[in-house]
Amino acid sequence: MAAGVYNQAIGAFQSNSHINNFNHQHKLNNIGRLAVTKDFIRNEAALILVRHGESLWNEKNLFTGCVDVPLSKKGIDEAIEAGKRISSIPVDLIFTSALIRAQMTAMLAMTQHRRMKVPIIMHNENEQAREWSQVFGEDTKKHSIPVISAWQLNERMYGELQGLNKQETAERYGKEQVHEWRRSYNIPPPNGESLEMCAQRAVAYFREQIEPQLLSGKNVMLSAHGNSLRSIIMYLDKLTSREVISLELSTGIPMLYIFKEGRFIRRGSPTGPTEAGVYAYTRNLLSVALER
Numbered sequence: 001m002a003a004g005v006y007n008q009a010i011g012a013f014q015s016n017s018h019i020n021n022f023n024h025q026h027k028l029n030n031i032g033r034l035a036v037t038k039d040f041i042r043n044e045a046a047l048i049l050v051r052h053g054e055s056l057w058n059e060k061n062l063f064t065g066c067v068d069v070p071l072s073k074k075g076i077d078e079a080i081e082a083g084k085r086i087s088s089i090p091v092d093l094i095f096t097s098a099l100i101r102a103q104m105t106a107m108l109a110m111t112q113h114r115r116m117k118v119p120i121i122m123h124n125e126n127e128q129a130r131e132w133s134q135v136f137g138e139d140t141k142k143h144s145i146p147v148i149s150a151w152q153l154n155e156r157m158y159g160e161l162q163g164l165n166k167q168e169t170a171e172r173y174g175k176e177q178v179h180e181w182r183r184s185y186n187i188p189p190p191n192g193e194s195l196e197m198c199a200q201r202a203v204a205y206f207r208e209q210i211e212p213q214l215l216s217g218k219n220v221m222l223s224a225h226g227n228s229l230r231s232i233i234m235y236l237d238k239l240t241s242r243e244v245i246s247l248e249l250s251t252g253i254p255m256l257y258i259f260k261e262g263r264f265i266r267r268g269s270p271t272g273p274t275e276a277g278v279y280a281y282t283r284n285l286l287s288v289a290l291e292r
């Protein structure tokens with residue numbers, strides 16, 4: 001999908017406020033010393049990453065990869081719990097993979113958000129789908145969050161392991177071989193993708209489609225998968241191919257990054273609403289959250 005098409009779809013949804021902020025900021029920068037204004041201080045954005053909740057195949061311990069299976073009951077609960085943890089962090093735009101488990105997770109999480117905006121899936125597959133899914137009410141748009149799904153964020157393709165039991169596969173091929181297929185950076189499972197191959201599409205998508213949104217001040221939630229997120233975290237945290245081997249992501253635990261001055265600052269997982277500290281992600285974002 002061409003970048004322009006996405007931008008067109010998102011553009012149809014966005015209020016002009018961030019553009020105004022940008023113009024305003026730009027003018028101030030031109031004038032010189034007034035650059036540190038309220039808008040400028042707010043020139044940071046939240047990035048929430050969440051691995052989908054437990055799927056029906058996670059529950060059965062099957063290699064899943066690009067097979068499109070839904071969440072289990074436990075996964076549904078995890079997604080709702082994830083939503084509670086991020087309920088006060090502003091979200092302007094949601095990216096998900098093209099797979100239902102990531103989409104369910106994002107949707108269920110958003111049912112807990114304190115702004116109660118409605119997530120709406122963008123349909124950009126062809127001109128008619130785009131036209132027929134248009135929203136005309138300006139006020140309605142303001143109370144909606146565009147959801148963009150992209151195959152590039154899908155789980156790594158697990159090749160001939162898809163649908164096989166992880167335990168049985170380890171017994172058949174040996175624990176070390178299976179660990180190598182699952183966690184090494186550049187060794188693909190039979191006829192599947194290595195983490196490196198998965199990173200080539202997932203990180204490229206992140207850089208081309210998601211980073212510009214953060215740069216323009218949009219707060220983004222990204223709901224994806226164990227390995228597409230491992231490759232993106234490798235990029236964000238500048239992990240080496242050795243370090244990424246031991247990076248494990250739990251299902252349904254959101255991770256927060258602050259994007260500021262072109263850098264990603266990892267803030268860990270926001271604590272639940274009953275725990276102290278949930279509002280403390282950054283003072284600037286907090287004031288944005290309270291105003292919206």
Ligand SMILES: O=C(O)[C@H](O)COP(=O)(O)O
Binds near residue numbers: 066225
């Ligand atoms: O696709 C799968 O089977 C899992 O979601 C991720 O599997 P992994 O833990 O082997 O990377």
